Amino acid sequence: MITNFYMPTRVVAGPGALGTIGTLARDLKMSRVLVVSDPVISRQPFHADALAALAEAGVAVSRFDECGIDARCSHIDDQGARVRREGIDGVVCVGGGSVMCTGKGIAIVATNNKPMRECTGVGRFDRKALPMIMVPTTAGSGSEVSQWTIVKDEERHLKLLGGGPLSFPDAAILDPVTLRSLPMRVAALPAVDALTHGVEAYLSGIASPLTDAVALAAVRLQFGSLRASINSDDERARADNLVASCMANIACGNARLGHGHALSLPLEGHLDLPHPYGVGVLLPHVTAFNLAVLPEKVKPLAEALEVETAGLTRAEIIEACAESIRALYADIGFPDRFTPDQLPRQRVREMAERAVPGLYAGIAAEGFDTASVTDDTVIACPSARKMTVRQAERMFESCLA
Structure with a gap:
């Protein structure tokens, strides 16, 4: 490659x-x-x-x-x-x-x-x-x-x-x-967005040793400082978060973004969901989904997410990665589910279909016709694992409160 x-x-x-x-x-x-x-x-x-x-x-x-x-x-x-x-x-x-x-x-x-x-x-x-x-x-x-x-x-x-x-x-x-002027709880929203950048870059199908190194370092630095940055007046932690968010975007700028961003896009455009909520709620789910086909990346990402892997099977480590992200959310006051107002259940299938063009379609997404979409239609996305519309629909359903 x-x-x-x-x-x-x-x-x-x-x-x-x-x-x-x-x-x-x-x-x-x-x-x-x-x-x-x-x-x-x-x-x-x-x-x-x-x-x-x-x-x-x-x-x-x-x-x-x-x-x-x-x-x-x-x-x-x-x-x-x-x-x-x-x-x-x-x-x-x-x-x-x-x-x-x-x-x-x-x-x-x-x-x-x-x-x-x-x-x-x-x-x-x-x-x-x-x-x-x-x-x-x-x-x-x-x-x-x-x-x-x-x-x-x-x-x-x-x-x-x-x-x-x-x-x-x-x-x-x-x-x-x-x-300094950013309220601590408000700071959680962009911080979670940055975390998704690092994780999705690492789980990309076009990742490289260069992007993996930057992405993992970004996730490790941010995960280790985010709680202190949000919950206390820790300037060193804030400085680390700034550098980590910058590094995460350097990684995803080269390895591209994944399913969290592709699936969040229609929620933002058609349901007016703020971007950090969309990608953040999806992150634990898309992480587990993609790690399932990246066995060599499971343990390094788990360690960056502060997961104790000793004695765990690969499947258990993957689930522990998702749970570690959810535990972080609980500590910083970030939700891990969509409310019925944010994503009405009756619009789940529509959102899964509208996600098909992916993040990088640009103006071409405007003319996209969902009439030809089936359960097996694949969402355009550079993530390591392909996701169908039916899988996206199930993922949205698993994110509902």
């Missing part, structure tokens, strides 16, 4: 790293930037510090502070036109995954001069995105080192993914100061 590992983003990590933002902007030849954020983050002291550092470096700043829960095509298209109109030559994102996906989308459409929905899918644009600096304020999505952006098409109730090598951020700043 040919291995292809690529990650061009410069990562600056540790306490005080935010102070380098002005120097990084100058290094990237930025003279006028759009700073993308949301109404909560834009009021935080570290956000003001970032703006001051940019000004001190002689970088002019325009702002967009209206990002919401999802990155939206309408925001991206409007701000992309603004960037072209105002001669802005760089994008700086200070926020969580939705903020970074919004900024990444703006940087893509600004140079390609077409709507975001026409840029979704794999490599469906020709020009390199504007230079980008990412400052994550959650230890979660890892979007700061990802070529991908996930956006919501409000008109069609779809979640779409777009990206390619031309849309990698140029620099990422990982400073634990940005996590």
Whole structure:
């Protein structure tokens, strides 16, 4: 198998790293930037510090502070036109995954001069995105080192993914100061999202020794620090979570994401389920499903998930992996089931069918017709084990409260 590992983003990590933002902007030849954020983050002291550092470096700043829960095509298209109109030559994102996906989308459409929905899918644009600096304020999505952006098409109730090598951020700043304002229980949502990235990268059918090494290290670091990060004021644990979430996305950026993300996508697009709930509730189930065909990976992942494997059969270790994830959820206040409001039982089959195009279909998912779907139709997904629609339906049912 040919291995292809690529990650061009410069990562600056540790306490005080935010102070380098002005120097990084100058290094990237930025003279006028759009700073993308949301109404909560834009009021935080570290956000003001970032703006001051940019000004001190002689970088002019325009702002967009209206990002919401999802990155939206309408925001991206409007701000992309603004960037072209105002001669802005760089994008700086200070926020969580939705903020970074919004900024990444703006940087893509600004140079390609077409709507975001026409840029979704794999490599469906020709020009390199504007230079980008990412400052994550959650230890979660890892979007700061990802070529991908996930956006919501409000008109069609779809979640779409777009990206390619031309849309990698140029620099990422990982400073634990940005996590101080995040309520501890709220922090659990992006942290679980990051955990799914590491696990799914490890269970991918296109994983390599390079991605396995990064993915396992990310899972081990995050699993060992997540409880302290969420349940106490532990800055070292928060810093570890930031680095772990970044590593997890480096792994899945090369090995791709699996069934948890493929099955969560229709729940997010058609039922408005927040992304971390979808992938997080599914994670114990898709982990056990894929480990069943990866015997050589069972023990290493179990050890990263802090499972005591002595005296256990392989099947028992796989179940213990799922239970270890559920125990973590209980300790940090994250649910392990979907409520009837989140996933109505009568819509389970529909969601399984809508998952067939997979995460990486992009705009092609819009025209997907479920009329031809059968129990044996396979969900498009790079995970090591193939999953049929009937298996997806059963998995959804096992996730119901």
